[in-house]
Amino acid sequence: xNPLRMAEQLRTDYLQLLTTTFAPRQERLKRDVxxxxxxxxxxxxxPFVSLALPYQGAPALSELLPETRDRFGAIAETPYAH
Numbered sequence: 001x002n003p004l005r006m007a008e009q010l011r012t013d014y015l016q017l018l019t020t021t022f023a024p025r026q027e028r029l030k031r032d033v034x035x036x037x038x039x040x041x042x043x044x045x046x047p048f049v050s051l052a053l054p055y056q057g058a059p060a061l062s063e064l065l066p067e068t069r070d071r072f073g074a075i076a077e078t079p080y081a082h
Contacts, residue, residue: 011043019034019037055080056081057081058080058081058082060079
């Protein structure tokens with residue numbers, strides 16, 4: 001399963017849906033609609049890599065019930081700030 005290939009197929013399918021659903025009879029308008037939806041960035045954008053720093057930690061959740069601590073373990077002891 002290649003995510004880039006899947007994204008391209010999804011874009012192609014969606015473009016086909018748009019051009020068949022919104023198909024004006026006037027040639028100039030039809031051409032303008034096609035040009036707009038096929039334009040760079042209209043349907044999809046290129047993948048990007050985020051260089052964000054790791055999430056900021058938060059204090060341990062001391063008010064949790066023991067059952068919650070047992071179930072979630074280390075996550076309850078070292079949560080992330082939101």
